[in-house]
Amino acid sequence: MYRTHNCNQLRKTDIGYEVKLSGWVAVRRDHGGVIFIDLRDREGLTQVVFRPEENAEVAKQSHSLRPEDVIQVTGKVAPRLPGTENPKLATGEIEVIPNSLTILNRAENLPFQLDTELSNEDLELTYRYYDLRRPRLSRNLQIRHRVTQATREYLDSQGFLEIETPILSKSTPEGARDFLVPSRLIPGKFYALPQAPQQYKQLLMVAGMEKYFQIAKAFRDEDLRADRQPEFTQIDIEASFVTADDIYTLTEGMLAAIFKAARGVEIPKPFPRLTYREAVSTFGSDKPDRRFGMQLVDLGDVFAASEFKVFRGALDSGGVVKAINAKNFAEITIGQADELTAIAKTFGAKGLAFIKIEDGEWKSPIVKFFSETEKEALRSKLQIEQGDLVLFAADKWEIACEVLGRIRLRIAEIQKLTAGSERLDFLWVTDFPLMQWSAEENKWNAVHHPFTRPKMEDLPLLDEKKFSEMRADAYDVVLNGVEIGGGSIRIHEPELQAKMFDALGISAEEQQTKFGHLLRAFRLGAPPHGGIALGLDRLVMLICGEQSIRDVMAFPKNNRGQELMTQSPAPVDPKQLRELGIKLGSDNS
Numbered sequence: 001m002y003r004t005h006n007c008n009q010l011r012k013t014d015i016g017y018e019v020k021l022s023g024w025v026a027v028r029r030d031h032g033g034v035i036f037i038d039l040r041d042r043e044g045l046t047q048v049v050f051r052p053e054e055n056a057e058v059a060k061q062s063h064s065l066r067p068e069d070v071i072q073v074t075g076k077v078a079p080r081l082p083g084t085e086n087p088k089l090a091t092g093e094i095e096v097i098p099n100s101l102t103i104l105n106r107a108e109n110l111p112f113q114l115d116t117e118l119s120n121e122d123l124e125l126t127y128r129y130y131d132l133r134r135p136r137l138s139r140n141l142q143i144r145h146r147v148t149q150a151t152r153e154y155l156d157s158q159g160f161l162e163i164e165t166p167i168l169s170k171s172t173p174e175g176a177r178d179f180l181v182p183s184r185l186i187p188g189k190f191y192a193l194p195q196a197p198q199q200y201k202q203l204l205m206v207a208g209m210e211k212y213f214q215i216a217k218a219f220r221d222e223d224l225r226a227d228r229q230p231e232f233t234q235i236d237i238e239a240s241f242v243t244a245d246d247i248y249t250l251t252e253g254m255l256a257a258i259f260k261a262a263r264g265v266e267i268p269k270p271f272p273r274l275t276y277r278e279a280v281s282t283f284g285s286d287k288p289d290r291r292f293g294m295q296l297v298d299l300g301d302v303f304a305a306s307e308f309k310v311f312r313g314a315l316d317s318g319g320v321v322k323a324i325n326a327k328n329f330a331e332i333t334i335g336q337a338d339e340l341t342a343i344a345k346t347f348g349a350k351g352l353a354f355i356k357i358e359d360g361e362w363k364s365p366i367v368k369f370f371s372e373t374e375k376e377a378l379r380s381k382l383q384i385e386q387g388d389l390v391l392f393a394a395d396k397w398e399i400a401c402e403v404l405g406r407i408r409l410r411i412a413e414i415q416k417l418t419a420g421s422e423r424l425d426f427l428w429v430t431d432f433p434l435m436q437w438s439a440e441e442n443k444w445n446a447v448h449h450p451f452t453r454p455k456m457e458d459l460p461l462l463d464e465k466k467f468s469e470m471r472a473d474a475y476d477v478v479l480n481g482v483e484i485g486g487g488s489i490r491i492h493e494p495e496l497q498a499k500m501f502d503a504l505g506i507s508a509e510e511q512q513t514k515f516g517h518l519l520r521a522f523r524l525g526a527p528p529h530g531g532i533a534l535g536l537d538r539l540v541m542l543i544c545g546e547q548s549i550r551d552v553m554a555f556p557k558n559n560r561g562q563e564l565m566t567q568s569p570a571p572v573d574p575k576q577l578r579e580l581g582i583k584l585g586s587d588n589s
Contacts (some may be wrong), residue, residue: 453492
């Protein structure tokens with residue numbers, strides 16, 4: 001037996017007992033011949049004290065210990081000396097006085113110190129198995145485990161079956177680039193790794209499974225960032241004979257169970273709901289962070305007859321004039337003003353108009369164009385006070401909202417408006433556009449995916465080809481400005497699905513080639529169904545308070561898609577390529 005207790009288990013009630021502990025040497029301190037060891041395992045730390053007067057031979061042996069050596073100690077639990085207790089440690093009132101020490105394995109020269117944060121992420125990922133010994137990362141993986149356990153227990157209690165779907169599947173247009181896997185047995189043919197189990201879970205509904213879920217691996221060959229990896233995990237859910245309200249209730253209950261298990265907190269239900277139009281118009285985002293104010297205010301009625309040509313021109317051409325009031329931000333620096341202007345231009349605005357309220361004055365080149373009536377209306381609508389900074393956008397609705405939404409988030413970041421906030425602001429965003437026009441491709445694309453059902457009242461618009469006016473029976477669940485999941489009620493009728501494909505420019509031949517299996521299934525009695533998928537990695541990241549999903553994954557890729565620990569991706573033996581019928585070009589262009 002290697003141990004009787006873990007390193008976070010012993011308390012004052014254990015004083016006097018003989019115990020056995022095993023773990024890693026986290027810290028070694030030499031206090032004049034008395035050696036103090038912080039012994040660490042997955043659960044925490046216990047202080048072990050080697051004193052020559054109590055066991056000279058064991059104390060002598062302890063002098064050779066180095067950080068990250070793996071050891072086993074047997075000894076008695078004793079109270080710490082008065083004044084040396086550590087209230088920050090669960091085991092901070094006791095220590096272990098060993099009568100034996102066994103060195104199970106020596107650690108060689110360490111690549112870096114675990115108590116130091118590195119700026120070299122590639123080095124950390126190269127030695128990921130070592131880096132995971134950090135208590136923070138170990139804790140994150142334990143929380144991830146509790147999240148998946150709570151998910152399974154809750155969905156099981158609601159009658160859902162956990163069913164696995166294939167990893168080797170067929171390449172279909174899902175919105176991102178597929179990872180392809182060549183087939184050796186059928187030369188020239190390729191599998192694709194699934195971007196989501198979307199079609200399989202719908203086929204399970206046709207199969208009569210009624211309630212399905214899966215902690216599913218998904219794969220997308222796209223550029224990486226803090227909350228994106230080429231392979232990721234989602235909580236995938238589908239159910240038959242449900243409405244959107246049923247999915248809302250189910251998801252809220254599951255998230256309540258998850259946060260109770262992972263953080264010990266109760267979250268209020270039901271979640272508030274905003275339509276896509278309301279969210280974007282008020283917060284400039286379809287995943288709004290509502291933990292601070294600074295809402296977008298429409299000023300169309302204020303400037304409808306204005307002599308200020310920039311605002312009047314935007315309104316006359318069918319656009320909008322909107323503004324936000326950044327409270328107590330009139331002392332914006334030149335660098336910050338330049339940054340906000342650059343953000344505005346990046347997202348389509350020609351510039352950024354603003355007013356500073358300083359020393360009782362409105363300071364801006366545009367103020368001279370405003371009438372007293374317009375200024376009074378602005379003061380009332382925006383609640384303008386001394387020290388405020390008002391920023392305007394006059395453009396098409398989409399551009400004005402996005403520009404101010406991006407600026408709103410950046411100002412909140414500069415002002416640290418959410419720093420230290422413990423608020424959990426859950427929100428449903430509903431009624432998304434069904435399709436969006438791509439000028440580059442000269443075609444309509446599905447906003448979510450081609451299996452999303454239009455709102456029932458908008459179905460006539462499909463035949464009228466008024467695609468821009470159609471709304472989807474789709475929904476996203478948002479937490480603190482981060483989309484953690486999305487789903488929809490699906491199309492289950494073959495005729496409606498074929499019409500949707502046609503609207504998206506997918507020919508009848510392509511429909512049969514890419515989706516024939518789904519259309520055939522729908523002709524054999526498909527029930528009404530819908531579902532949702534939540535990003536497990538992103539959800540755990542928020543629960544843990546991390547900034548990157550890499551910190552809640554055991555073995556993530558870096559921002560170039562490389563897994564540095566095993567040096568993946570890597571060259572393969574030419575024989576393997578020959579077996580697959582693949583010949584590499586002379587270059588990678």
